[in-house]
Amino acid sequence: MQTKQTVNEGLKRSYAVTISAGDITARVDAELKKIAPQVRMPGFRPGKVPVNLLKKMHGESVHAQVVNDAIRDSLDKLIRDEQLRPAMQPQVELGAGYEQGKDAELTISLEVLPVIEAPSTDGLKIERLVVPVTDAQIDEALAGIAGNNKSYKDAPKTKKAAEGDQLIIDFVGKLDGEPFEGGAAEDTALVLGSNMFIPGFEDQLVGVKTGQEKTITVTFPADYQADHLAGKEATFDVTVKAVKTETETVIDEDFAKNLGLDSLDKLKEIMKAQLEQQTAGLTRTQMKRQLLDQLAAGHSFEVPPSMVEAEFQQIWTQLQQEAAQDADPAAALKQIEDEKDEYRTIAERRVRLGLLLSEIGQANGVEVTSQEMGMLVQQAAAQYRPEDRQRFIEYVQSEPMVAAQLRAPLYEDKVVDFLFDKADITEREVTVEELQAAIEADETAEAAPAAKKAPAKKKAPAKKAETAADDAEAKPAKKPASGKAEKAPAKKAEASADKPAAKKAPAKKAAAKK
Incomplete structure (x- = not known):
C-alpha cells in the first residue's frame, strides 16, 4: 500500500x-x-x-x-x-x-477533529433553582389520581342516564342488517360523555334506563382504522344492563389500600417523590444551560463542517416537521427559511460544545462502563422486532461509530455531572412557574429567532440552547399518535477514528395500528 x-x-x-x-x-x-x-x-x-x-x-x-x-x-x-x-x-x-x-x-x-486544549474546569458558577413541594401540590396530585379512579354505584331503575353516568351494556353492531366482525361485546362499561365510542353513539344513549333495549344508528368516521367500516353507516342493538352514578371518592386510608399501598402516608410520600423528580428535571435543564453558556463563552475554535452540516440537518428536519403541523404551515415554513443562517449558527454551537464536553471528559477520566454500554444497547435493541434484536446488537458491536452514537448521550450527561461537582453552586427557592419562566427566558435569550415573528399557531421551534442532550431531562416526552416512542437524534460528541459502516442495521419494528 x-x-x-x-x-x-x-x-x-x-x-x-x-x-x-x-x-x-x-x-x-x-x-x-x-x-x-x-x-x-x-x-x-x-x-x-x-x-x-x-x-x-x-x-x-x-x-x-x-x-x-x-x-x-x-x-x-x-x-x-x-x-x-x-x-x-x-x-x-x-x-x-x-x-x-x-x-x-x-x-x-x-x-479531522480539532486539537483542543483541555478547558479549565475552575471558576464555574451555577445557580440551582429549587422548587419545594408543598402540601397543596401533593393534595392536587392526589385529587388527580382520585379523578382517574372514579367509582360508581347502581342507580334506581327508574333513573334516566345522563352525561357522567356509567352504563353497563351489551351491544351488537350490524351493516345492512348483518352483524360484522368485532362489532359485539357484553358487559361493557361506558361513561356517557367520555367520547370512548364513535361520534353519535353515546349521545343516543342519554335518557335510557336499566333494562331498556335500544337500536341506534351511527356513521363510522371516514378515516376509521378498520377499512371495511370506514365511512359506513351501521346500527347497534344495545341492551342497557345497568345505569350507575358516580360516588364521591374519599382520599383516605382505604383509598390508598385500594391502590395497593399500606397507608395514605405512603401514598403521599410517593406523590411527593414524583413531584420532586419532575421539578428536578427542570432544575437540571436550567443548570445545564448555565454551564453550557459559560463553556461556549470561553472557547472558540474551528469545528468540522461535516459535523455542523449533520447537526444542522437534524435541526432543520425537526423544524420542518413542526412547521408542517402549524396552523399556518406556509407562514411557519417561510419563517424558518428566513432564519436558516441562525439555525446553522446554533448547529455550530452544539457541535463545539459537544467537542468541548468530550475533551473535558477524556482529560478527567470520565468513562461509560461496559455494563452501562450493555444497557444502552439493550434499550436500543428493544425498539426493533424481537427477531431482529440480536442482529442489531451484533451490528452495534461491529460498527464502532454506531456504538459511539449510542454512548454519547450518557457520556455527555456524566461529563455534565462531573462539571456540576466542580462548580460553585448556590441555591435559590422558586415556584415551579418561576423555574419554567427562567427556562423559557434562557431559550429566548440564547437563540429564539422565532420570537421575532410568531406564526399563527404559537409553537416553539426546536430547542437550540443545549448540545446534543437538549431538553430531554426537563419533562417526559409526549407519546406520538402512532404509539411509538420518539427517538432522539444520534449524538456526535464522541466522534472517533472508526471504520466506515459496512453493514446495514435491521429495520425497526413498525408502530402497531390502533
Whole structure:
C-alpha cells in the first residue's frame, strides 16, 4: 500500500492510496484456498476442485469481496499510521478505471477533529433553582389520581342516564342488517360523555334506563382504522344492563389500600417523590444551560463542517416537521427559511460544545462502563422486532461509530455531572412557574429567532440552547399518535477514528395500528 497526502487545509485531509494488483491477487488466491474444502462439484472429491474452476465459478464474487476488505484495511491502516481522528465517516472512492489485474487507486477524504486544549474546569458558577413541594401540590396530585379512579354505584331503575353516568351494556353492531366482525361485546362499561365510542353513539344513549333495549344508528368516521367500516353507516342493538352514578371518592386510608399501598402516608410520600423528580428535571435543564453558556463563552475554535452540516440537518428536519403541523404551515415554513443562517449558527454551537464536553471528559477520566454500554444497547435493541434484536446488537458491536452514537448521550450527561461537582453552586427557592419562566427566558435569550415573528399557531421551534442532550431531562416526552416512542437524534460528541459502516442495521419494528 502506497500513500500520498494530497490535501491538508484546516481540518480537511485527502490521500491518494494505491493497493497493488499483486496484493489483491494474493488475497484472492488465499480466499479461494480457504473456500476450496467447502466447494462441491460433480466429478470431483470435496476439496479437490481445480483452482482454475474455482476462479471461473467464484472468482468474480471473491474478487469483489477482497477489494472491499482491502479498502477497509487500507483505511484502517491510514488512520493508524497518520494518527487521524476522523470527525465523520471518511469518504472513500475507487478509481473509475479499475479492473481486475490492475492496481486499485483510492481517494480517501475526511475531516479531522480539532486539537483542543483541555478547558479549565475552575471558576464555574451555577445557580440551582429549587422548587419545594408543598402540601397543596401533593393534595392536587392526589385529587388527580382520585379523578382517574372514579367509582360508581347502581342507580334506581327508574333513573334516566345522563352525561357522567356509567352504563353497563351489551351491544351488537350490524351493516345492512348483518352483524360484522368485532362489532359485539357484553358487559361493557361506558361513561356517557367520555367520547370512548364513535361520534353519535353515546349521545343516543342519554335518557335510557336499566333494562331498556335500544337500536341506534351511527356513521363510522371516514378515516376509521378498520377499512371495511370506514365511512359506513351501521346500527347497534344495545341492551342497557345497568345505569350507575358516580360516588364521591374519599382520599383516605382505604383509598390508598385500594391502590395497593399500606397507608395514605405512603401514598403521599410517593406523590411527593414524583413531584420532586419532575421539578428536578427542570432544575437540571436550567443548570445545564448555565454551564453550557459559560463553556461556549470561553472557547472558540474551528469545528468540522461535516459535523455542523449533520447537526444542522437534524435541526432543520425537526423544524420542518413542526412547521408542517402549524396552523399556518406556509407562514411557519417561510419563517424558518428566513432564519436558516441562525439555525446553522446554533448547529455550530452544539457541535463545539459537544467537542468541548468530550475533551473535558477524556482529560478527567470520565468513562461509560461496559455494563452501562450493555444497557444502552439493550434499550436500543428493544425498539426493533424481537427477531431482529440480536442482529442489531451484533451490528452495534461491529460498527464502532454506531456504538459511539449510542454512548454519547450518557457520556455527555456524566461529563455534565462531573462539571456540576466542580462548580460553585448556590441555591435559590422558586415556584415551579418561576423555574419554567427562567427556562423559557434562557431559550429566548440564547437563540429564539422565532420570537421575532410568531406564526399563527404559537409553537416553539426546536430547542437550540443545549448540545446534543437538549431538553430531554426537563419533562417526559409526549407519546406520538402512532404509539411509538420518539427517538432522539444520534449524538456526535464522541466522534472517533472508526471504520466506515459496512453493514446495514435491521429495520425497526413498525408502530402497531390502533
